[in-house]
Amino acid sequence: MMSEALTSSFFVLASADTSLLSELTIFVLAVFLGFEVITKVPPTLHTPLMSGANAISGVTLVGALFCAQTHNVTLANILGFLAIAFATTNVVGGFMVTDRMLRMFGKKR
Amino acid sequence: MSDNITQIAYLLGAAILILGLKRLSGVKTARRGNQLAALGMLVAVATALVEVGKIDYGYVIAGLVVGTLVGVVLATRVQMTSMPELVALFNGLGGAASALVALSVMFDWLNTSGEMNNVSDSMGVSWTISVVASIIIGALTLTGSLVAYMKLDGKMSGNPVLLPGRHVINGLVFLGTLACAGYLGSQADSASTTTLCVVGVTALSLALGWLLVIPIGGADMPVVISLLNSYSGIAAAMTGFVLHNNLLIISGSLVGASGLILTRIMCKAMNRSLANVLFGGFGAEETSGGGGGGQKGYTTVKECAPDEAAAILESSGSVVFVPGYGLAVAQAQHAIRELAEFLEEKGVSVKYAIHPVAGRMPGHMNVLLAEANVPYEQLIEMDDINPEFKNTDVAIVVGANDVVNPLARNATDSPIYGMPILDVDQARTTFIIKRSLSPGFAGIDNPLFEAENSLMIFGDAKGVLEQMTKDLREL
Numbered sequence: 001m002m003s004e005a006l007t008s009s010f011f012v013l014a015s016a017d018t019s020l021l022s023e024l025t026i027f028v029l030a031v032f033l034g035f036e037v038i039t040k041v042p043p044t045l046h047t048p049l050m051s052g053a054n055a056i057s058g059v060t061l062v063g064a065l066f067c068a069q070t071h072n073v074t075l076a077n078i079l080g081f082l083a084i085a086f087a088t089t090n091v092v093g094g095f096m097v098t099d100r101m102l103r104m105f106g107k108k109r
Numbered sequence: 110m111s112d113n114i115t116q117i118a119y120l121l122g123a124a125i126l127i128l129g130l131k132r133l134s135g136v137k138t139a140r141r142g143n144q145l146a147a148l149g150m151l152v153a154v155a156t157a158l159v160e161v162g163k164i165d166y167g168y169v170i171a172g173l174v175v176g177t178l179v180g181v182v183l184a185t186r187v188q189m190t191s192m193p194e195l196v197a198l199f200n201g202l203g204g205a206a207s208a209l210v211a212l213s214v215m216f217d218w219l220n221t222s223g224e225m226n227n228v229s230d231s232m233g234v235s236w237t238i239s240v241v242a243s244i245i246i247g248a249l250t251l252t253g254s255l256v257a258y259m260k261l262d263g264k265m266s267g268n269p270v271l272l273p274g275r276h277v278i279n280g281l282v283f284l285g286t287l288a289c290a291g292y293l294g295s296q297a298d299s300a301s302t303t304t305l306c307v308v309g310v311t312a313l314s315l316a317l318g319w320l321l322v323i324p325i326g327g328a329d330m331p332v333v334i335s336l337l338n339s340y341s342g343i344a345a346a347m348t349g350f351v352l353h354n355n356l357l358i359i360s361g362s363l364v365g366a367s368g369l370i371l372t373r374i375m376c377k378a379m380n381r382s383l384a385n386v387l388f389g390g391f392g393a394e395e396t397s398g399g400g401g402g403g404q405k406g407y408t409t410v411k412e413c414a415p416d417e418a419a420a421i422l423e424s425s426g427s428v429v430f431v432p433g434y435g436l437a438v439a440q441a442q443h444a445i446r447e448l449a450e451f452l453e454e455k456g457v458s459v460k461y462a463i464h465p466v467a468g469r470m471p472g473h474m475n476v477l478l479a480e481a482n483v484p485y486e487q488l489i490e491m492d493d494i495n496p497e498f499k500n501t502d503v504a505i506v507v508g509a510n511d512v513v514n515p516l517a518r519n520a521t522d523s524p525i526y527g528m529p530i531l532d533v534d535q536a537r538t539t540f541i542i543k544r545s546l547s548p549g550f551a552g553i554d555n556p557l558f559e560a561e562n563s564l565m566i567f568g569d570a571k572g573v574l575e576q577m578t579k580d581l582r583e584l
Contacts, residue, residue, distance in 0.1 A: 020235045023350055023358055030346075030359045034366025037127065041134045041370070043465060044485050046472025050338055050371060051196050052133045052143050056126060057203040057338070057364040059150060060345040062157040063352050064206055065169060067213035076217035081168040083209035086202040088176020089183070094199050095147040096184035097192075102140040104479040 055094025061087035118156040125149030193470040204250025207344035211243035239350035249318030256322040267327025339368025378465035380527040413564035419580035425502035435508015439570035442481035464512040504536035510549030
């Protein structure tokens with residue numbers, strides 16, 4: 001089991017095509033970017049930031065759109081439909097509730 | 110050619126999302142930032158629809174309509190006190206969506222691959238790993254978030270559930286997940302074994318998410334929500350690897366990073382390491398009951414009625430409110446603001462001291478008070494307000510307990526030792542509005558209740574605050 005895992009991880013590195021490497025590069029850089037962009041958030045904004053970021057994580061909707069595209073009723077399509085519904089709830093609900101909160105911060109007494 | 114255009118459109122969407130997130134982290138720009146992020150999302154989704162091309166849109170439209178309706182209803186109906194539940198639920202949905210995308214892609218491959226062979230031989234090892242990682246992280250985010258949701262909502266006890274040998278069980282379930290994934294990638298060569306492995310990975314990851322969150326107590330939910338928020342982002346980034354979509358990778362990792370930052374802030378505010386929160390079973394019997402902690406009961410508690418408290422407030426010059434979770438439960442945010450406004454009109458200086466983990470998610474108390482029209486200039490962070498307590502006439506603790514417990518300062522054997530607290534005991538007089546003397550999440554006594562200058566006002570926070578305002582008006 002262990003040696004198998006090792007072999008296969010070497011295999012991954014050896015067979016890593018350029019697309020995987022550039023995707024990994026983007027991933028790592030984006031994580032650093034995230035840390036830079038979001039440092040020093042005032043505590044007032046912790047909840048809205050989290051629900052806003054939460055809405056952004058619904059971006060997986062983009063992936064879900066590719067999963068429900070054929071006419072035939074297959075397991076893949078049904079899973080795709082559920083993925084779209086869940087991700088859309090996350091995106092729409094997340095952005096709306098964040099806006100609702102931030103509107104409260106903005107209003108005058 | 111058109112492929113280049115879609116790539117550029119995705120890049121545009123990602124850039125707008127980044128700008129939005131950047132603005133979301135500043136008070137003045139936050140609302141525009143959120144709208145900008147929503148615009149970025151719209152660009153991304155529109156681009157994806159174009160890229161998908163002319164298809165039968167039945168499922169797509171149905172999914173979008175259902176999701177939008179549910180999202181709108183949830184976002185407009187939710188009470189601000191229930192924000193943590195909603196965010197937990199959304200985290201779970203995001204994780205579930207990512208896992209479903211990966212599952213759908215996998216079954217689509219099974220359906221169309223015709224001549225059956227091993228998935229990693231056919232699609233590449235890195236692709237297989239991305240699919241499996243997406244399923245694992247997405248599925249455990251789903252069940253973990255559902256447990257967090259139920260604990261926050263009271264559908265499940267907030268007490269840690271400690272299974273005997275839970276570390277061993279968790280370890281075995283995790284190894285089982287990896288074993289299924291390993292077999293899928295290296296051995297499975299028929300449709301039935303492949304399906305079996307995929308189902309195994311999914312089921313075990315679902316179980317793992319549940320097992321990992323049940324031992325975590327209600328007080329630690331701010332950390333758990335932040336961490337699950339991070340996971341939901343990572344899961345989205347993994348689907349980006351599956352579908353070779355850079356936009357998904359970028360936005361997913363941004364969310365992953367922001368969730369981690371909030372996790373770190375929350376851990377620091379409780380003086381605990383992430384490992385301790387996740388595996389410690391804090392607040393359960395194994396940590397309480399130490400010499401400096403435990404419940405020994407109280408002997409010299411002084412009680413005070415709302416009208417006596419009002420008389421003391423009448424002659425004071427400065428008041429600091431210390432709101433805690435109990436304020437949220439009692440829905441007393443409007444009552445506290447009314448009392449504060451009345452005091453201000455009489456020329457009393459009023460401030461609110463906000464502990465970083467007050468409420469049940471990061472920044473929750475700020476949102477609750479903003480809802481009640483408390484100007485955010487009056488909300489003072491812990492480090493800035495602490496030096497002011499010794500010059501404060503009255504500190505009014507409303508439904509907070511562990512975050513004002515002086516044991517955290519010097520009782521080295523207490524479970525909360527080292528946690529930064531609000532120094533309310535340094536005020537000339539401290540009112541503590543509380544239903545009873547019952548302990549907070551940490552399950553320990555609070556010597557503040559017996560302190561020389563402390564006065565307990567028992568009752569429902571909302572009722573007591575309203576009564577105090579009424580008594581003040583009549584004075």
